[in-house]
Amino acid sequence: MKILGISGGFRQGYQDVSAALVIDGKVIAAAEEERFNRIKFSPGKLPILAVKNILEFAQLEMKDIDVLAFHGSTWGDDIYEKIREFYQGNFGYCPFIERHHHHDCHAASSYFASGFDVSLIITADNSGDGISLQIAIGKNGSFEVVDRFSRPNSFGLFYQMITQICGFTKDSDEYKVMGLSSWGDRKKYEFSDVLFFENGTIQLNQKFIKVPKPGEPSLHKDELAYTSLFEEKIKVKRRTNQSIITDEYKNLAASAQQRLEDVFCEMALFYLKKFKLNKICLAGGVALNCVLNQRLLNLTEVDDLFVQPSSSDAGISLGAAWISTQNRGVAPIKTQNTYLGLEYSSLSIENLLVNCGISYTKTENPAKEAALLIAEGKVIGWFQGRSEFGPRALGNRSILASPSIKGMQLFVNQKIKFRESFRPFAPSILEQDLAIYFEGKSTVSPYMTVTYNATDFAKESIPEVIHVDNTSRIQTVNKNDNALYFELLSELKRLTGHGVVMNTSFNLSHEPIVETPRDAIASFFASGLDVLFLGEFKIEK
Numbered sequence: 001m002k003i004l005g006i007s008g009g010f011r012q013g014y015q016d017v018s019a020a021l022v023i024d025g026k027v028i029a030a031a032e033e034e035r036f037n038r039i040k041f042s043p044g045k046l047p048i049l050a051v052k053n054i055l056e057f058a059q060l061e062m063k064d065i066d067v068l069a070f071h072g073s074t075w076g077d078d079i080y081e082k083i084r085e086f087y088q089g090n091f092g093y094c095p096f097i098e099r100h101h102h103h104d105c106h107a108a109s110s111y112f113a114s115g116f117d118v119s120l121i122i123t124a125d126n127s128g129d130g131i132s133l134q135i136a137i138g139k140n141g142s143f144e145v146v147d148r149f150s151r152p153n154s155f156g157l158f159y160q161m162i163t164q165i166c167g168f169t170k171d172s173d174e175y176k177v178m179g180l181s182s183w184g185d186r187k188k189y190e191f192s193d194v195l196f197f198e199n200g201t202i203q204l205n206q207k208f209i210k211v212p213k214p215g216e217p218s219l220h221k222d223e224l225a226y227t228s229l230f231e232e233k234i235k236v237k238r239r240t241n242q243s244i245i246t247d248e249y250k251n252l253a254a255s256a257q258q259r260l261e262d263v264f265c266e267m268a269l270f271y272l273k274k275f276k277l278n279k280i281c282l283a284g285g286v287a288l289n290c291v292l293n294q295r296l297l298n299l300t301e302v303d304d305l306f307v308q309p310s311s312s313d314a315g316i317s318l319g320a321a322w323i324s325t326q327n328r329g330v331a332p333i334k335t336q337n338t339y340l341g342l343e344y345s346s347l348s349i350e351n352l353l354v355n356c357g358i359s360y361t362k363t364e365n366p367a368k369e370a371a372l373l374i375a376e377g378k379v380i381g382w383f384q385g386r387s388e389f390g391p392r393a394l395g396n397r398s399i400l401a402s403p404s405i406k407g408m409q410l411f412v413n414q415k416i417k418f419r420e421s422f423r424p425f426a427p428s429i430l431e432q433d434l435a436i437y438f439e440g441k442s443t444v445s446p447y448m449t450v451t452y453n454a455t456d457f458a459k460e461s462i463p464e465v466i467h468v469d470n471t472s473r474i475q476t477v478n479k480n481d482n483a484l485y486f487e488l489l490s491e492l493k494r495l496t497g498h499g500v501v502m503n504t505s506f507n508l509s510h511e512p513i514v515e516t517p518r519d520a521i522a523s524f525f526a527s528g529l530d531v532l533f534l535g536e537f538k539i540e541k
Helices: 049-057 076-090 102-114 154-163 174-181 228-236 247-274 292-299 315-327 347-355 368-377 408-417 432-437 456-461 482-495 517-524
Strands: 002-007 016-023 026-032 069-071 096-099 119-128 131-139 142-150 195-198 200-203 279-283 304-307 380-383 397-401 426-430 453-454 469-475 473-476 498-507 530-536 537-540
Touching: 002 049, 002 315, 016 049, 016 315, 026 049, 026 315, 069 315, 076 096, 102 119, 102 131, 102 142, 102 279, 102 304, 102 315, 119 154, 119 247, 131 154, 154 200, 154 228, 154 247, 174 247, 174 292, 195 247, 247 292, 279 292, 292 304, 292 453, 292 469, 304 482, 304 537, 347 517, 347 537, 368 380, 368 397, 368 482, 368 530, 380 517, 397 408, 408 498, 426 432, 426 469, 426 482, 432 456, 432 473, 453 456, 473 482, 482 498, 517 530
Parallel strands: 002 069, 069 096, 119 279, 279 304, 380 530, 426 473
Antiparallel strands: 002 016, 016 026, 119 131, 131 142, 195 200, 380 397, 397 498, 426 498, 453 469, 530 537
């Protein structure tokens, strides 16, 4: 049974467009449209290039697909014909279309990937199919919805308001607010009358937010999500000077982060106790808040936590495909990692380099050479194997640098990523060395979805990946998940004593992560990167 899951939509409010191919329960490939069309988030689109490339990767044609799985179960029947015309017009064929609820897709993407038998499943975002928060119970390979909360009672919408006040773009820059929150006073602003959980119900005070009427689309990214009453309450106007972030915005971010954590944890504990559960699966845009996730994991009532690595709406395609798979009596098969994108052959890379007139050398051991350059203080582009599915670069489409060299965090932010200087970088670390550098309940964290507290040794030895609040959003690496990246870290440990590297996504500011070798070359020559490793080929300036 060949199921093609897709996410997206024909309105600007639908973004994180993606496609995922599942055959007999196994994920063959999954990729985001933005990686191919180079349009960040690809708002208002359905996947074309992602579908085309995934089918080519699997050596299939659209007519080979049995089911096209989609979200939007509340969108009305007209959507069937629109999707059918879209794919018939672009591929000459459209398979049978099956729709599922937006939050069911989120839930499936996390629960079936977690490996948990019994779990609480929380999916939270701005909204999807009119719902902003869903609670479900996973058990014995299936799940049942027990509660749903409608827009505008939304954790995601609350965080959007703060994102805009701080001068960033909603539905895009919430992660910046999370990073900024560590610089502020968490008690400076009071939001208990804005967002609260009461008598088993989540509430967002509607006098502070702008609510679209029934049937209207979500607000555009540039439309303000909050009312003048909210500005009056906090006595702060939206930041318009993009070069300066004053303490009031740092304090706003910190206080909002505190309120998000307090209310979310209160809500989670309510359901954990109600259903006598001790594990949580998370998905939806709010699940990308790794600071919140650390607090959730550290609750004494929580034994384990799984966060879908592609928790944004990109994960909808995977969840939709898995639900359609299960509906046909086939059990979804847990993914072993998130390297689900495409791979490019050495021959294709070398042909590109020759055609572009780019000088290169061929290396027998790219991991060893890269580790030596990183130890010497070079910043490298690292392009290897299959691309990651989701917003985190996990060692296949990464920019790598030494976490021990003073000033490296500021240099990479300013000269390579071209982004705000307050934003931290994450460390990739040998799994077996985790306890030396970081403290956390779980001994593995392969997807950069949870922050961990740094040990005193880490603060001294790898300071460039320790945030101002003494935490890091870590990635643990083992040989089974990524042998080449593991080799690089092992060689770095031999050279420097630390099997840790600063790892950030291979992209420049406001651009998607690189997908193809051509993308990597373009970003390399447009930034301060010193060396680029494209598979076995090394390019220097």
